[in-house]
Amino acid sequence: MLDIHDITAASRRVMDQIVHTPLIRSAALSESTGYETLLKLECLQITGSFKLRGATNALRCLTPEQKSRGVVCVSTGNHARGLAYAARQENVRAVACMTRHVPGNKVDGITALGAEIRIAGENQDEAETEAERLVREEGMTMVHPFDQLPVIAGQGTIGLEILQDDSDIDTIVMPLSGGGLCAGVAIAARSMNPEIRIIGVTMEHGPGMVECLKAGRLVHVDDVLTLADALSGGVGLNNRYTFSLVRERISSTILVSEQEIAEAIRHAYFQEQQIIEGSAAVGIAAALAGKLPACRKMAIIVTGRNIDMHTHYGLLQGIGQGTNPDQQRNLSGH
Numbered sequence: 017m018l019d020i021h022d023i024t025a026a027s028r029r030v031m032d033q034i035v036h037t038p039l040i041r042s043a044a045l046s047e048s049t050g051y052e053t054l055l056k057l058e059c060l061q062i063t064g065s066f067k068l069r070g071a072t073n074a075l076r077c078l079t080p081e082q083k084s085r086g087v088v089c090v091s092t093g094n095h096a097r098g099l100a101y102a103a104r105q106e107n108v109r110a111v112a113c114m115t116r117h118v119p120g121n122k123v124d125g126i127t128a129l130g131a132e133i134r135i136a137g138e139n140q141d142e143a144e145t146e147a148e149r150l151v152r153e154e155g156m157t158m159v160h161p162f163d164q165l166p167v168i169a170g171q172g173t174i175g176l177e178i179l180q181d182d183s184d185i186d187t188i189v190m191p192l193s194g195g196g197l198c199a200g201v202a203i204a205a206r207s208m209n210p211e212i213r214i215i216g217v218t219m220e221h222g223p224g225m226v227e228c229l230k231a232g233r234l235v236h237v238d239d240v241l242t243l244a245d246a247l248s249g250g251v252g253l254n255n256r257y258t259f260s261l262v263r264e265r266i267s268s269t270i271l272v273s274e275q276e277i278a279e280a281i282r283h284a285y286f287q288e289q290q291i292i293e294g295s296a297a298v299g300i301a302a303a304l305a306g307k308l309p310a311c312r313k314m315a316i317i318v319t320g321r322n323i324d325m326h327t328h329y330g331l332l333q334g335i336g337q338g339t340n341p342d343q344q345r346n347l348s349g350h
């Protein structure tokens with residue numbers, strides 16, 4: 017359904033618009049894990065997360081006719097930012113549908129990138145209904161945050177870059193939510209090294225894909241407040257691609273606690289000089305907690321930096337370690 021050729025094609029399609037992000041050795045994490053540990057800094061990507069890759073590829077796969085009618089997404093954050101930016105580059109109209117619970121800083125960021133915001137209802141279902149209406153009545157094209165082949169191929173370009181930059185890597189660790197990132201990276205990396213280990217990390221609170229993998233089928237998982245707000249939400253009961261792609265390709269999954277995520281955000285700041293968001297911190301969290309298996313050389317994908325800076329400041333002071341519900345309320349994307 018998707019192979020390395022789709023990902024190399026995606027790479028060519030998006031390369032003039034995205035940053036080939038650095039893959040840098042972390043002395044602190046190599047020391048603490050006992051294995052060579054590198055960080056793939058997608059937090060330095062334009063728009064603040066890797067979602068720009070999938071969105072750009074999806075947009076550039078559209079026909080001129082589709083482009084003229086615009087694109088729509090249901091997203092509370094990083095996907096909407098990526099799509100807004102990509103659409104503006106191509107002079108395409110973009111509408112982001114979201115619930116009224118989205119934090120203000122996220123809304124402002126998306127608006128600044130040029131997308132229209134459509135606040136539609138209380139929950140994800142209502143936002144989706146509005147997006148479907150725009151597809152039906154205005155002929156817009158839906159760009160899904162993870163469950164579309166061009167999006168998965170776009171995210172997979174990260175896997176290509178990692179192994180191009182260091183072919184010795186035998187383990188890639190990354191956040192797992194809808195699974196677009198894991199699926200794309202796994203397809204790319206496996207085609208270059210069939211033995212490579214692919215590890216997905218997510219939060220203990222409401223791990224949508226992990227519940228589905230355990231059940232062996234698509235199950236509903238409630239959104240739960242978490243520091244890793246970009247990872248909350250299920251994979252969808254109508255999931256077409258990512259559940260089976262991830263199930264076939266992932267080596268293992270790991271869960272991390274809210275405290276471990278907070279600790280990883282602090283580690284990124286004080287030891288790696290990086291500001292990263294909770295969702296991006298789960299790989300580092302797993303490493304610091306000693307939850308990763310032995311390997312020769314691993315790359316941890318640090319996926320984004322879009323965190324409310326006051327929240328970040330509080331976390332650095334040791335406030336709101338992920339256990340304070342008021343702190344969390346401000347963070348939840350859903």
Ligand SMILES: *Cc1c(COP(=O)(O)O)cnc(C)c1O
Nearest residue numbers: 094193194195196197246319320
């Ligand atoms: C979307 C996102 C993820 C998870 O990606 P999936 O493809 O949904 O698994 C991880 N980190 C950040 C920062 C994200 O925005």
